Amino acid sequence: MASILGALLRWKLGNDFLANIFGASLIGLLSGLEFRSNIQIFLGIGFCGALTTYSGWMVDVWDLMRNGFFLKAFALLSVTLIVGFLAFAIAFWIGRKTKQSFFP
Template identity: 40%
Template sequence: MPEAKPGLQLELLELLLVGAGAVPGALLRWQLALYLGDQNLLVNVLGAALLGFLSGLPAAPRRQLLLGIGFCGSVTTFSSWMLAAVKHLSAGDWAAALGLIGLTLGLGLGAAALGFNLGRRLKPPEPPQSPT
C-alpha cells in the first residue's frame, strides 16, 4: 500500500492509475451482477483473494494503485454486502443476515490470507549476472 501523505494530494499519475483500474473493475462488477445476480459473497471473496495476493507480492506502489485500490476496490462491494444484510434483517430473517455476515467475513479473511501467502511465495526473478 502506498505511504500515506499529509493532506489531500492528487498526483496525476496516481489518479490515472487508480482510475484505470477502477473502470474495468466496476464494469466487471456490473456484468457479474447482470449475469450472476446478487452474488456479493462470491465477488467479495474473490476480490479479497486477489487483493491478498497483490499485497503479498514484493512492493510495487503503482501496481497496488492500479490493481489493488483501483480494480479490487471497484469490483468488490462493501455497501452492497451491507444492504443485502439489512434486507434480510428488515424481512425478519436474522439467521440469513448473520449467516451472510459471518460467511463473508470468514471466507473473505481466509481468501485474503491464502492470496497473501501465495503472493509472498513468489520471488522476483534474479537479475542476470554478468560474467566477470
C-alpha cells in the same frame, strides 16, 4: 481506468459475495507479492476498490433483516468475513511463496 474495470466486473458477476471474495483474494495476492509501484495502486485501490462492494453487502444484510431473516443475515455477515479473510490469507501466502521462488 481500473475502477471502471472493477465495477464492470462486479456488475457482470452479479453476485456481491463472489465479487468480495475475488477482490479479497486479489488484494491478498498483491500484498504477498509486495508490489510497491503504480501497479499495486492501480490494481489494489482502483480495481479491487471498485470490485468489492461493502455497501452492496450491507444492503443484502439489511434486506434479510428487514424481512425477518435474522439468522440468514448473521450468516451472510459471518461467512463473508470468514471466507474473505481466508481468501486473502491464502492468496497472500501464495504471493509470498511465488515471490520467494523468483527472488530468493
